[in-house]
Amino acid sequence: xxxxxxxxxxxxxxxxxxxxxxxxxxxxxxxxxxxxxxxxxxxxxxxxxxxxxxxxxxxxxxxxxxxxxxxxxxxxxxxxxxxxxxxxxxxxxxxxxxxxxxxxxxxxxxxxxxxxxxxxxxxxxxxxxxxxxxxxxxxxxxxxxxxxxxxxxxxxxxxxxxxxx
Numbered sequence: 001x002x003x004x005x006x007x008x009x010x011x012x013x014x015x016x017x018x019x020x021x022x023x024x025x026x027x028x029x030x031x032x033x034x035x036x037x038x039x040x041x042x043x044x045x046x047x048x049x050x051x052x053x054x055x056x057x058x059x060x061x062x063x064x065x066x067x068x069x070x071x072x073x074x075x076x077x078x079x080x081x082x083x084x085x086x087x088x089x090x091x092x093x094x095x096x097x098x099x100x101x102x103x104x105x106x107x108x109x110x111x112x113x114x115x116x117x118x119x120x121x122x123x124x125x126x127x128x129x130x131x132x133x134x135x136x137x138x139x140x141x142x143x144x145x146x147x148x149x150x151x152x153x154x155x156x157x158x159x160x161x162x163x164x165x
Contacts, residue, residue, distance in 0.1 A: 003026065003027055003028050003029065003149065004028060004069045004070050004071050004089075004145065004148040004149065005028065005029050005030075005031065005066075005067070005070045005071070006019060006022075006023045006028045006029070006030045006031070006070070006071050006072075006073070006145075007030075007031050007033060007062045007065065007066060007070065007071070007072045007073070007083075008030065008031070008032045008033070008072075008073045008074075009033060009034075009058060009059065009062060009072065009073060009074035009075070009076055009079060010032035010033055010034035010040070010058070011034045011035065011036050011058065013032075013073060013074075013075075013093060014093050014129050014133075014134075015073065015093045015133075015134060015137045015138075016032065016040075016042075018134060018137055018138050018141070019073050019141060020042075020043055020046060021138075022138065022141045022142055022145060023145075024043075024045075026145050026149065028071075028145065029047070030045070030046045030047065031046070031047040031048075031049055031065070032046060032047070032048050032049070033049045033051060033058045033061050033062050034048075034049075034050060034051070034058055035050065035051045035052060035053050035054070035057055035058050036053075049061060059074075059076060059078070059079040059082070062074075062079060062083070063079060063082040063083065063086065066082075066083050066086045066088040067086065067087070067088065068086065068087030068088065068152070069087065069088065069089075069148050069151065069152070070083075070086075070088045070089070070148070071088060071089045071090070071091065071141075071144055071145065071148055072088055072089070072090045072091070073090075073091055073092075073093065073141070074090060074091075074092065074093075075092050075093050075094070077098075077103070080092070080098040080103060081098070081103045083098075084098060084099065084100060084103055087152075089144050089147070089148055090103075091137070091140050091141050091144050092137075093129070093133065093137055094129075094133045094136060094137065095133060095135075095136025095137040095138075095139065095140040096140070097140050097143070097144055
């Protein structure tokens, strides 16, 4: 099995350097996709993809490129959902690992938050990004990389059908 590819949704990713350290330790190829960030310095071994300006252009590029087992670092919940649908993994910069058990609730919560911003004229509170967030991210990404490198889990054994004729 080949190493998973790490995609970083890169315009405002606060954990780019941490993602690079984990990827380098495991020998993973990395692509940072952004529609800005031309001035951000990347290691020579990291591929940079600059996409056209516009809503969701970087997200569309990542969603079209990700393959089963690949990993995406993103705070964008709809992009995380698209990565999961493609068989990939998704980790937020705050260390949240998105999966099929929590992405639906996250999408619903995002809609509620959008509605609340409309009702309150955009007055919301955001907590600052902390060292704890970085630590949780490093742990979550490491765990996700190890899971991805093991490959897909085998299907569960078939349950006997006691009720068939």
